Amino acid sequence: MIKVNSGLIDKIKISEDFNASACFNCGTCSALCPVGFDILPRKLFRYVLLGEEEKILESTDQIFSCLLCRMCEEQCPHDVNITENIRLIRNYLAKSKLGV
Numbered sequence: 019m020i021k022v023n024s025g026l027i028d029k030i031k032i033s034e035d036f037n038a039s040a041c042f043n044c045g046t047c048s049a050l051c052p053v054g055f056d057i058l059p060r061k062l063f064r065y066v067l068l069g070e071e072e073k074i075l076e077s078t079d080q081i082f083s084c085l086l087c088r089m090c091e092e093q094c095p096h097d098v099n100i101t102e103n104i105r106l107i108r109n110y111l112a113k114s115k116l117g118v
């Protein structure tokens with residue numbers, strides 16, 4: 019059973035630049051990612067919006083493997099701040115897993 023944390027987005031959204039809710043899941047970003055991640059970015063943002071904290075924690079390696087190259091962001095039709103969103107999720111992971 020999936021445990022939902024309704025406060026997850028508040029923990030991550032420490033900056034007004036976090037705009038995962040602007041994503042409408044078109045898939046353009048996933049198609050353009052040179053690393054070929056299966057969760058980044060759209061699935062990752064969906065997990066955040068749905069409060070699926072465990073999925074985020076399980077995906078730590080992929081989240082930290084993103085190159086922050088912005089190839090996805092350049093072509094996003096909804097101007098999602100993809101790399102800033104990922105940076106803020108990393109910040110959350112660093113605090114929750116490493117306590118830094």
Ligand code: SF4
Nearest residue numbers: 041042044045047094
């Ligand atoms: S390209 Fe933008 S709107 Fe489309 S799935 Fe990716 S982040 Fe969401």
Ligand code: SF4
Nearest residue numbers: 051084085087088090
């Ligand atoms: S920033 Fe680059 S590596 Fe990261 S998800 Fe976007 S395209 Fe892929």
